[in-house]
Amino acid sequence: MKTTETPDERSRLALDLARSVAVALEEDLSRQQRVTLVVSGGSTPKPFLQALSAIELPWSRVDVTLADERWVAIDDDDSNDRFVRTHLLINHAAQACFHSLVNDAAGPEEGAAEVGERIAALSWPASVVVLGMGGDGHTASLFPDSEQLSAGLESDETVIAAHAPSVSQPRISLTRHRLMQSRRRYLHLTGEDKKRTLAAAMAGSDVHELPIRAFLDASLALYWAP
Numbered sequence: 711m712k713t714t715e716t717p718d719e720r721s722r723l724a725l726d727l728a729r730s731v732a733v734a735l736e737e738d739l740s741r742q743q744r745v746t747l748v749v750s751g752g753s754t755p756k757p758f759l760q761a762l763s764a765i766e767l768p769w770s771r772v773d774v775t776l777a778d779e780r781w782v783a784i785d786d787d788d789s790n791d792r793f794v795r796t797h798l799l800i801n802h803a804a805q806a807c808f809h810s811l812v813n814d815a816a817g818p819e820e821g822a823a824e825v826g827e828r829i830a831a832l833s834w835p836a837s838v839v840v841l842g843m844g845g846d847g848h849t850a851s852l853f854p855d856s857e858q859l860s861a862g863l864e865s866d867e868t869v870i871a872a873h874a875p876s877v878s879q880p881r882i883s884l885t886r887h888r889l890m891q892s893r894r895r896y897l898h899l900t901g902e903d904k905k906r907t908l909a910a911a912m913a914g915s916d917v918h919e920l921p922i923r924a925f926l927d928a929s930l931a932l933y934w935a936p
């Protein structure tokens with residue numbers, strides 16, 4: 711099915727989302743010393759991260775981390791770490807403190823305990839979590855075909871190691887439990903295909919079929935453009 715890209719609408723959406731996130735961070739920074747911002751990887755967030763980076767804020771008091779990560783070297787093209795450093799930790803946001811979801815361990819199973827401790831030590835609830843969604847209804851690295859999906863949706867750990875036949879690299883993901891420890895949650899989507907997936911998610915209730923369902927509550931702010 712054809713998806714028509716409309717860059718202007720996507721750029722406007724990214725700017726709207728960036729402004730909304732910045733207002734939220736500023737509001738929390740007026741009441742507390744440090745705030746936590748959780749962002750997603752993938753391709754969709756690039757213009758949002760760039761727009762957010764250009765907004766003036768007391769960024770040195772903002773801790774940034776990821777909803778999920780591929781267990782690859784931080785200079786790998788597929789690294790969300792690299793993605794955030796390239797597109798968010800620039801301009802004003804270069805002053806933010808970034809907390810990676812990877813370490814030197816051989817794989818996410820070996821590395822998860824240390825990463826989880828480090829991420830749990832940030833200021834929670836997070837001010838803002840910005841989620842993305844794949845066409846299969848996954849969010850973060852909570853994939854419908856993953857053996858670790860139940861753990862990701864139900865465990866009270868901070869992170870889980872995740873594998874799925876549909877993706878080539880091992881992953882590490884914040885759990886639903888940790889992602890829900892947030893004052894504000896946004897879902898940032900583009901394209902007709904994702905709109906259809908979201909509509910399907912809204913029409914049913916099996917979180918194992920479409921994991922994004924586990925996050926669809928009245929407080930989730932939807933940001934979509936064609």
Ligand SMILES: O=C1O[C@H](COP(=O)(O)O)[C@@H](O)[C@H](O)[C@H]1O
Pocket residue numbers: 750751752753754755777778779841842843844845848849850851
């Ligand atoms: O694998 C991932 O995919 C989703 C969506 O990515 P996109 O490229 O379609 O924007 C993302 O939200 C998730 O964090 C990422 O690891």
